[in-house]
Amino acid sequence: MDSTAPVLVFMGPAGTGKSTVAALLAGRLGWDLQEGDDLHPAANVAKMAAGHALNDDDRGPWLDRVAAWIDGQIAAGRPGVITCSALKRRYRDVLRRDDVTFVLLMGDPALVLERLLRRQGHFMPPSLLTSQFDALEIPDADEQAIRVDLDMTPQDQVDAVIARLHLSRGA
16 A cells, blocks of 8 residues: 555444454554444444444444544554444445545355354344345445455455555554
């Protein structure tokens, strides 16, 4: 990447490993990491925990918080990694900056459901997975994004991101 402060947004439906892979990559490169779920307003968390999908009005304040974190990283000249489902293009448009690359973690929905069923202590119930795949708009060619397949181990996914984006420690 040519930027002095790239920010990667790990995106995709719940259960695709965004948090795991983002944390591994941030740790390996020494970059700042923000778990996007931690930026959700309490009302969003309660709604999802109750089994209700968020609507665009719910997502607006959350996306603004994610965008503010991205802007802070870029302004400080610090590379960073943040997780955010960013399922629709209009959501990514809120987050899009010259220094932002979206990393779509994607694979077989059955594998993702299996992962969600094993996951404990997360507010996102497996019952909402179908709504996430239904809402997902794969990034278009004009968006700065790469796709990483779930068939690889998390470490191999990190290796793939580093290689494809020519990333290095520090920046």
